[in-house]
Amino acid sequence: MPQKKSAIKELRKTAKRTAHNRQTKRRIKDLQKEIITAVEIKKDDAKVLYKKLQKSVDKAAKRARPFNKNKASRIKSRMAKKINAKVK
Secondary structure: OOHHHHHHHHHHHHHHHHHHHHHHHHHHHHHHHHHHHHHHHOOOHHHHHHHHHHHHHOOOOOHHOOHHHHHHHHHHHHHHHHHHHOOO
């Protein structure tokens, strides 16, 4: 355990950030799974879910906390590719 006041505060901040990042990543993974299942059973709500995914991913990459803009772009691209391939 840290002894200095600043180190204790830093530990609290890290724990808070880690929890937020985990929650964000989990939300994005869940949305990806929902899109894949919607595409497989040919539901029309895959595009609506994709919009939600886009918003979440862009918001997460905005401050480069859970991941950076390149990974955000890659996630969106892969999901769009899956939607476009199955919808046609």
